[in-house]
Amino acid sequence: MTDSLSLLAPAKLNLFLHITGRRPDGYHNLQTLFQILDWGDTLTFTPNHSGEITLSGSTFDIAPENNLIHRSAALLQEGDLGVDVHVSKRIPQGGGLGGGSSNAATTLLALNQLWAREQSIEQLQQLGASLGADVPVFVAGHTAWAEGVGDILEAVQLPQSWYVVVAPDCHVSTAEIFSHQQLTRDTSPITIAAFFEGHSRNDCQDLVRNLYPEVDNALKILEKIGSARLTGTGACVFARFAEEAEAREALGRLPTGLNAFMATGVNRSPTFEGLVNN
Known part of the structure; x- marks a missing residue:
């Protein structure tokens, strides 16, 4: 074998x-x-x-x-x-x-x-x-x-991108978010072209940041260095950069002790x- x-x-x-x-x-x-x-x-x-x-x-x-x-x-x-x-x-x-x-x-x-x-x-x-x-x-x-x-x-096929990801010290329950009464469930479908034009969001983000202060804090920190967004139902948040050097510089500006990493999109x-x- x-x-x-x-x-x-x-x-x-x-x-x-x-x-x-x-x-x-x-x-x-x-x-x-x-x-x-x-x-x-x-x-x-x-x-x-x-x-x-x-x-x-x-x-x-x-x-x-x-x-x-x-x-x-x-x-x-x-x-x-x-x-x-x-x-x-x-x-x-x-x-x-x-x-x-x-x-x-x-x-x-x-x-x-x-x-x-x-x-x-x-x-x-x-x-x-x-x-x-x-x-x-x-x-x-x-x-x-x-x-x-x-x-x-x-x-x-996406253009080369680098991401700074922050992992808050909390566990978000996907089941809790998708069953929550305040979750937005009626967003109109978009096209791929519309996404590339910037017409998108995460429908879970506002709800999750209201329920989890750790996520809200991570978004506020990351929003200071880039356009921050929740991934999935969280808890992690990320910012995209078109250049590796920009991502590394942004990662270095985050507060010491914050659980964060940089990764390349493939x-x-x-x-x-x-x-x-x-």
Whole structure:
């Protein structure tokens, strides 16, 4: 069986998020633009024939039935196939950066190769959709315009950008935000062209900053150095820069002790580079 495989499970940003309606099944229709980053968690997969799925590292003692890495592996497991997954975590939980979804997608992609399961990307996306709405975009592995519940994806080529991301010390519940009575749910759909013309926002931002003072404070700090926006339902906020030097300078101006980092936006997921090179 193939030796260990280490892959970057990248974070994402929602460059905007419009909620265009509520469906009869309780889910929301939305529009968003997923920007994949060159920064994230590192997952190391060591396959074996134990018939067991074991996790080590930064697993936060999450029960297997709730752990997206374990659940993803179980979807592809058959016979005596086993794996140990070591997790080196950087993406904060409840931050709106897609950490759990990215981990799930990376697990599907890695084990499809290591276990020779020979599933197509489309088949892996279908499996991923059963785990979470954001998993398919990470399986597809490209920056994408998304509609529906996030499942209708169109690949987009974005200009080179650098992002300064601030991670407030709080965990925002996506379920709480999407069920809140004050959430805006009737934004008119826009086109990709309208987004590039600057006609977009995050419909969750005002509500989240009202409910979470830590997010409000992070936005106020970041607004002093750039155009700040919430990603997803938060808690993380970001500012975009067209030049790397500008982003580095902005990062250096943030208060000492603030949990922040700089990342490059990429149109193709670095996960796939790791798969091709192994």
